[in-house]
Amino acid sequence: MRSVIVIGGGISGLAAAWELRGAADVTVLESRPRVGGKLRTGTIAGVAVDEGAESLMALRPEAVELAAAVGLGGALCDPAQSPTTIWTGGALRPLPAGHVMGVPVDPAALAGTGLLSPAGVARVAAEETLPAEPLTGDCSVTDYLAGRFGREAVDRLVEPLLGGVYAGRADRLSLRAAMPRIAALAEQGGPLLPALRRMRAAGAPRSGAVAVQGVAGGTGRFPAAVAAACGARILTGTTARALAVTPSGRWRVQARTDDGPLTMEADAVVLALPAFAAAALLRPHSPAAEEELAAVPHASTAVITMAFARSQAHFLPEGNGFLVPPVDGHTLKAASFLSNKWPWLAAAAPDLFVLRASIGRIGEERLLDRPDRVLTRTAVAELHRAVGPLGEPVATRVTRWERGLPQYGVGHRERVGRIREAVAKLPGLAVCGAAYEGVGVAACVATGRAAARQVLAA
Ligand SMILES: Cc1cc2nc3c(=O)[nH]c(=O)nc-3n(C[C@H](O)[C@H](O)[C@H](O)COP(=O)(O)OP(=O)(O)OC[C@H]3O[C@@H](n4cnc5c(N)ncnc54)[C@H](O)[C@@H]3O)c2cc1C
Structure with a gap:
C-alpha cells in the first residue's frame, strides 16, 4: 500500500x-x-460554542x-430562519430576500428596507438600462459593481457580506474569485438585474432548503x-x-x-x-x-464570544445577528446571536443568552493590537448601540485568528x-x-x- x-x-x-x-x-x-484548524469548538460558561466557523454551506453538498x-447526519441542524440584517444608519435593516452576496435582485423590495437612500435605490434600478459589454478578465468587486449599481449599493449591501465571509474589502477582492456567480453573469454580458431574476427563477433552491447548516454541539x-x-x-x-x-x-x-x-x-x-x-x-x-x-494576503480577525444571564439582561435582541458596512465607521464587523440562531445551543443553555461579535477586516490589523479586555469592551459598547441595552456579560472569550482568512x-x-x-x-x-x-x-x-x-x- x-x-x-x-x-x-x-x-x-x-x-x-x-x-x-x-x-x-x-x-x-x-x-x-x-x-480542526478553523473548526474549533470551545466553551463559555460551561456551554459549547464555535470559536471559528459556525456553519457549513448546505446548498453546496461537500461539507454536509x-x-x-x-456519522454526524443526525447532528446537522438548520439555523433559525431570519433575514440577514445590516446595522447601518443607526438601525438594523434586513437585506431583501434573493440577494446574491448583497447584490439585489428586486429594487422595489430594496426600497422598503431603508438600506439605501431613494437616490441609491433609483441607481440600483437603473442597472437594467445600462449597456453591459461582456466582462473580460478580472477586476475588483467595486470596479464592476459600483459601475453597475452605484457606490452606495456596494458600500451598504455588498461590503458587509464580503466582510462577513472573507474579512475582505470590495475594492481589493476579485470579482471572479470572490463572487463567481456574479462574475459568470457579467462574462455573458447584459444587465445583471434581469439575469439575476432569471437565475433565481430557474435555479431557486428547493423549497425549505437552507443555505447553511450547523452541527449540534459545535x-x-x-x-x-x-x-x-x-x-x-x-x-x-x-x-x-x-x-x-x-x-x-x-x-x-x-x-x-x-x-x-x-x-x-x-x-x-x-x-x-x-x-x-x-x-x-x-x-x-x-x-x-x-x-x-x-x-x-491574509486578513486577521478576532471573535469575541459573550454569555449574558437571561435573568439579569435588561433586554435581549431578536434575529440571528447582523453585519456591518465599514462605511459607517464602527469597529464591529458582524454579530451572531448564537442562542437565537442555533436551537441546540439555546436548549443546552436555557438560562444564558450567548452571542459572538467579530472584529477585523483586511487593513484593520491595528484594531487587533488592543488587549482582549479592550476588544470586549468595544464590542459590548457597540452591541448596546446596535441592538439595545444588553447589560454586562457574565462570561467572555476572545479568540484571535491571525492571518486566518486568505484574500x-x-x-x-x-x-x-x-x-x-x-x-x-x-x-x-x-x-x-x-x-x-x-x-x-x-x-x-x-x-x-x-x-x-x-x-x-x-
Ligand atoms: C473566524 C472564522 C469564521 C469562519 N466561519 C466560517 C463559516 O461559518 N462557514 C464556513 O464555511 N467557513 C468559515 N470560515 C472559513 C473556514 O473555516 C476555513 O477557511 C477552513 O476551515 C479552512 O480549513 P483548512 O483545513 O484549509 O485550513 P485550517 O483550518 O487553517 O487548517 C490548517 C491546519 O494546518 C495546521 N498547520 C499549519 N502549519 C502547519 C505545519 N507546518 N505542520 C503541521 N500543521 C500545520 C494548522 O494548525 C491548522 O490546523 C471561517 C474562518 C474564520 C477564521
Missing part, C-alpha cells in the same frame, strides 16, 4: 485523509494539540455530505469525526519544518514535536496548509509556487492556476485548503478530496 503524509489537520487535510482511506497508509501531521458520512465535532473515521494515524503537536526528496524519489518530512525532532518518509505528500505555511515548505522545491503562495485579490484565479501548474511538476505532491478555490468549509472539503485523488493518480 502506498504511504501518504498529509500536513495540516484542518478540515481540508482531514477530507484528504478521508478520501485516501483504504487506498493508502495515511499519517496526518497537525501542529496544534487538536485537529462528508459530515453525514462520518462544528468542532466535524473534524474530530472525520479524523476518527478516516483511519489515518493522526499526530497532533507535530509541526512540519522541512520537505526533502530522497534519492529514491520519496518525500521526507522533518517535523518538530513536543518530544523532539521527527523524520518520516512517504510516497506522497498533501499540503493542507494556509498559503504562507505551504510557501515555506515549498521554497526549496518550487520557487514559483513559493512566490505565488507567499503573495496571497482572493484581483487575478487570484490566475494565481491559483500558476500555483497548480508549478505544483504539478512535483511528483507525488498536491496542495489543498482555503487559499485556492473557496474559503468556505465545503470548498475546503472539495479541495482536500481532490488533492487526495491527485496523489493517488500520480
Whole structure:
C-alpha cells in the first residue's frame, strides 16, 4: 500500500485523509494539540460554542455530505430562519430576500428596507438600462459593481457580506474569485438585474432548503469525526519544518514535536496548509509556487464570544445577528446571536443568552493590537448601540485568528492556476485548503478530496 503524509489537520487535510482511506497508509501531521484548524469548538460558561466557523454551506453538498458520512447526519441542524440584517444608519435593516452576496435582485423590495437612500435605490434600478459589454478578465468587486449599481449599493449591501465571509474589502477582492456567480453573469454580458431574476427563477433552491447548516454541539465535532473515521494515524503537536526528496524519489518530512525532532518518509505528500505555511515548505522545491503562495494576503480577525444571564439582561435582541458596512465607521464587523440562531445551543443553555461579535477586516490589523479586555469592551459598547441595552456579560472569550482568512485579490484565479501548474511538476505532491478555490468549509472539503485523488493518480 502506498504511504501518504498529509500536513495540516484542518478540515481540508482531514477530507484528504478521508478520501485516501483504504487506498493508502495515511499519517496526518497537525501542529496544534487538536485537529480542526478553523473548526474549533470551545466553551463559555460551561456551554459549547464555535470559536471559528459556525456553519457549513448546505446548498453546496461537500461539507454536509462528508459530515453525514462520518456519522454526524443526525447532528446537522438548520439555523433559525431570519433575514440577514445590516446595522447601518443607526438601525438594523434586513437585506431583501434573493440577494446574491448583497447584490439585489428586486429594487422595489430594496426600497422598503431603508438600506439605501431613494437616490441609491433609483441607481440600483437603473442597472437594467445600462449597456453591459461582456466582462473580460478580472477586476475588483467595486470596479464592476459600483459601475453597475452605484457606490452606495456596494458600500451598504455588498461590503458587509464580503466582510462577513472573507474579512475582505470590495475594492481589493476579485470579482471572479470572490463572487463567481456574479462574475459568470457579467462574462455573458447584459444587465445583471434581469439575469439575476432569471437565475433565481430557474435555479431557486428547493423549497425549505437552507443555505447553511450547523452541527449540534459545535462544528468542532466535524473534524474530530472525520479524523476518527478516516483511519489515518493522526499526530497532533507535530509541526512540519522541512520537505526533502530522497534519492529514491520519496518525500521526507522533518517535523518538530513536543518530544523532539521527527523524520518520516512517504510516497506522497498533501499540503493542507494556509498559503504562507505551504510557501515555506515549498521554497526549496518550487520557487514559483513559493512566490505565488507567499503573495496571497491574509486578513486577521478576532471573535469575541459573550454569555449574558437571561435573568439579569435588561433586554435581549431578536434575529440571528447582523453585519456591518465599514462605511459607517464602527469597529464591529458582524454579530451572531448564537442562542437565537442555533436551537441546540439555546436548549443546552436555557438560562444564558450567548452571542459572538467579530472584529477585523483586511487593513484593520491595528484594531487587533488592543488587549482582549479592550476588544470586549468595544464590542459590548457597540452591541448596546446596535441592538439595545444588553447589560454586562457574565462570561467572555476572545479568540484571535491571525492571518486566518486568505484574500482572493484581483487575478487570484490566475494565481491559483500558476500555483497548480508549478505544483504539478512535483511528483507525488498536491496542495489543498482555503487559499485556492473557496474559503468556505465545503470548498475546503472539495479541495482536500481532490488533492487526495491527485496523489493517488500520480
Ligand atoms: C473566524 C472564522 C469564521 C469562519 N466561519 C466560517 C463559516 O461559518 N462557514 C464556513 O464555511 N467557513 C468559515 N470560515 C472559513 C473556514 O473555516 C476555513 O477557511 C477552513 O476551515 C479552512 O480549513 P483548512 O483545513 O484549509 O485550513 P485550517 O483550518 O487553517 O487548517 C490548517 C491546519 O494546518 C495546521 N498547520 C499549519 N502549519 C502547519 C505545519 N507546518 N505542520 C503541521 N500543521 C500545520 C494548522 O494548525 C491548522 O490546523 C471561517 C474562518 C474564520 C477564521
